[in-house]
Amino acid sequence: MIHYTVDDQLLEVREExxxxxxxxxxxxxxxxxxxxxxxxxxxxEENKDLTDAMFYSLQDGQYEVIVRNxxxxxxxxxxxxxxxxxxxxxx
Amino acid sequence: MTNQAMLAIGIFLIxxxxxxxxxxxxxxxxxxxxxxxxxxxxxxxxxxxHHIDFNTIGLLIGMMILVIITSQTGVFKYMAIxxxxxxxxxxxxxxxxxxxxxxxxxxxxxNVTTVLLMxxxxxxxARQLQVNPLxxxxxxxxxxxxxxxxxxxxxxxxxxxxxxxxxxxxxxFLINLGPIALLVLLVTICCLYLIYRxxxxxxxxxxxxxxxxxxNDEITDTVLLKKSLTVLALTIVGFTLHGVFHxxxxxxxxxxxxxxLLLTGEHxxxxxxxxxxxxxxxxxxxxxxxxxxxxxTGVIAxxxxxxxxxxxxxxxxxxxxxxxxSAIASAFVDNIPFVATMIPMIKEMGALGISNLEPLWWSLAxxxxxxxxxxxxxxSANVIVAGLAAKEGHPISFIGFLKxxxxxxxxxxxxxxxxxxxxxx
Numbered sequence: 001m002i003h004y005t006v007d008d009q010l011l012e013v014r015e016e017x018x019x020x021x022x023x024x025x026x027x028x029x030x031x032x033x034x035x036x037x038x039x040x041x042x043x044x045e046e047n048k049d050l051t052d053a054m055f056y057s058l059q060d061g062q063y064e065v066i067v068r069n070x071x072x073x074x075x076x077x078x079x080x081x082x083x084x085x086x087x088x089x090x091x
Numbered sequence: 092m093t094n095q096a097m098l099a100i101g102i103f104l105i106x107x108x109x110x111x112x113x114x115x116x117x118x119x120x121x122x123x124x125x126x127x128x129x130x131x132x133x134x135x136x137x138x139x140x141h142h143i144d145f146n147t148i149g150l151l152i153g154m155m156i157l158v159i160i161t162s163q164t165g166v167f168k169y170m171a172i173x174x175x176x177x178x179x180x181x182x183x184x185x186x187x188x189x190x191x192x193x194x195x196x197x198x199x200x201x202n203v204t205t206v207l208l209m210x211x212x213x214x215x216x217a218r219q220l221q222v223n224p225l226x227x228x229x230x231x232x233x234x235x236x237x238x239x240x241x242x243x244x245x246x247x248x249x250x251x252x253x254x255x256x257x258x259x260x261x262x263x264f265l266i267n268l269g270p271i272a273l274l275v276l277l278v279t280i281c282c283l284y285l286i287y288r289x290x291x292x293x294x295x296x297x298x299x300x301x302x303x304x305x306x307n308d309e310i311t312d313t314v315l316l317k318k319s320l321t322v323l324a325l326t327i328v329g330f331t332l333h334g335v336f337h338x339x340x341x342x343x344x345x346x347x348x349x350x351x352l353l354l355t356g357e358h359x360x361x362x363x364x365x366x367x368x369x370x371x372x373x374x375x376x377x378x379x380x381x382x383x384x385x386x387x388t389g390v391i392a393x394x395x396x397x398x399x400x401x402x403x404x405x406x407x408x409x410x411x412x413x414x415x416x417s418a419i420a421s422a423f424v425d426n427i428p429f430v431a432t433m434i435p436m437i438k439e440m441g442a443l444g445i446s447n448l449e450p451l452w453w454s455l456a457x458x459x460x461x462x463x464x465x466x467x468x469x470x471s472a473n474v475i476v477a478g479l480a481a482k483e484g485h486p487i488s489f490i491g492f493l494k495x496x497x498x499x500x501x502x503x504x505x506x507x508x509x510x511x512x513x514x515x516x
Contacts, residue, residue: 050210066219
């Protein structure tokens with residue numbers, strides 16, 4: 001099973017499993033992390049898949065990302081690539 | 092009929108059959124058909140080049156560049172989320188607002204681009220409200236074809252007609268087709284509301300959640316947004332005045348496109364030119380040469396003569412024949428090659444004695460644009476959305492679309508029939 005950690009000073013992440021997707025409730029605590037999250041968003045919005053990961057900007061630095069089941073691992077890898085995640089490993 | 096005419100008909104029919112069958116890419120087929128016309132000596136290379144309507148080509152390229160750059164600003168997502176919030180997250184009201192946005196955008200941009208911009212955000216809104224996205228997608232297809240009917244630049248058939256008939260400028264299209272397009276849109280939205288009223292239901296909690304979305308975060312580049320919207324607005328003003336200043340519509344579109352590129356810089360030039368739909372551009376080139384074979388060998392003149400004999404040369408009967416023929420044909424085959432064939436035929440009707448061709452042009456535009464709503468393969472926007480929906484796991488079935496859209500298309504043509512009769516005869 002994949003396991004990840006985040007820097008609590010910069011980011012809060014809560015994950016929720018739905019029937020066909022996962023919802024990530026994200027709270028960004030710094031501008032730098034906001035920039036990184038935008039890079040993750042740009043990655044998924046520039047590809048041709050429209051429903052792989054859908055980003056929603058909410059109030060007070062909160063974001064919601066709905067990630068399709070089959071794209072869960074890809075989402076985490078991209079989030080790790082842009083340093084939104086601190087670590088990513090199999091457990 | 093001469094051997095050359097028979098040869099032209101043969102090449103045309105075979106090419107047309109391949110385009111309809113969709114077995115081979117339509118651009119390759121159209122270009123090969125055009126090249127065969129030249130290789131077999133039906134038309135010379137010089138004649139073929141003379142028949143390519145560079146106004147249509149220039150207008151398409153100019154508008155594509157403008158839209159490619161503007162879409163990078165996130166303004167379309169901003170508008171859709173703003174509309175969803177204005178609707179207080181009510182899925183049915185959102186459907187109405189998205190239809191209006193799609194129709195207005197389609198009137199000012201091309202249909203395919205509009206639906207490509209609307210589909211991702213529709214998926215996004217539908218997921219947030221946990222409703223089926225198909226009612227939104229089907230409604231946007233229909234709204235884009237109706238909206239595109241209203242202006243010279245809204246739909247490829249109108250672009251082609253406007254380029255072939257210089258006296259029909261942007262304002263002429265808006266004044267003559269705008270009122271009926273608006274009426275058809277309003278009636279269509281009412282029908283879509285009734286059709287989807289049971290399906291589009293969500294919980295108050297999800298509606299409230301949608302209200303907390305921040306649309307301002309969708310704007311990715313404020314400076315680029317200001318530049319793009321200013322140039323786009325200037326270009327649209329240019330279209331409304333191009334008839335007054337005797338400037339072709341392609342000149343207006345290309346001026347807008349390259350003015351925006353001047354303001355944005357080299358980085359956007361390569362990106363924009365790379366994303367221009369060259370497939371579509373070469374499809375048009377091939378078709379113009381293909382039809383030139385029929386024109387140069389007198390086949391079009393003979394077809395026009397036969398149509399006039401059939402309608403007794405009566406402008407009303409001819410106009411209504413063109414409207415219904417275009418609508419039914421456009422529902423089942425690509426409306427671009429159909430209009431490319433009809434344009435020289437209507438011109439020929441003028442030479443054969445019908446003095447006022449204007450109602451005939453409007454009949455062709457209404458039939459070809461609105462007819463595209465008849466089936467899932469009736470217009471490019473339909474095919475594109477169906478492809479995207481299927482890829483995302485929400486396939487739109489041919490019959491499912493037909494059940495909703497075909498009656499709406501017939502209703503729109505009945506309204507157009509009454510409009511043409513009351514306004515022009």
